[in-house]
Amino acid sequence: MIENILFDQVLMAIIIRSEFKRDGITFFTPGEFSQQLGYMNRPKGYLIEPHIHKHLERKVMYTQEVLLIKSGVVRVDFYDENQTYLQSRSLHQGDVILLASGGHGFEILEDAEIIEVKQGPYSCEDDKVKFTNIKNTLVTQSL
Numbered sequence: 001m002i003e004n005i006l007f008d009q010v011l012m013a014i015i016i017r018s019e020f021k022r023d024g025i026t027f028f029t030p031g032e033f034s035q036q037l038g039y040m041n042r043p044k045g046y047l048i049e050p051h052i053h054k055h056l057e058r059k060v061m062y063t064q065e066v067l068l069i070k071s072g073v074v075r076v077d078f079y080d081e082n083q084t085y086l087q088s089r090s091l092h093q094g095d096v097i098l099l100a101s102g103g104h105g106f107e108i109l110e111d112a113e114i115i116e117v118k119q120g121p122y123s124c125e126d127d128k129v130k131f132t133n134i135k136n137t138l139v140t141q142s143l
Helices: 135-141
Strands: 002-007 009-017 024-027 040-043 065-080 086-091 097-101 101-119
Touching: 009 065, 009 086, 086 097
Parallel strands: none
Antiparallel strands: 002 009, 009 097, 024 040, 065 086, 065 097, 065 101
């Protein structure tokens, strides 16, 4: 239900499958990540005290993003820092993924709605290095 994608002992991604359920609050990311990913399951009537977040200057070295697959099926392909293909996973309705490091690409396998969250400000072309994707035949063998 929780899958950590590792390469050379570096956390590349965390996948939380739609079936995941646990009482209370669970954070899946290390405290030093610039994007924090957590899950809450609270009963009716539970109160989260009103609060504001302090203005803190943070240094973000690279973009991490979270995707929620609202509907459909999406294949995510993982690459190392040298743009070498590593492996793939299929994401389905209700799955959530945090893309923490390395490269990634996607193919929409069934019509999909995806919600994306990442740090800003975001500079579309200055933030990315695009490269050639893998062949579909190679990917299907890895799923």
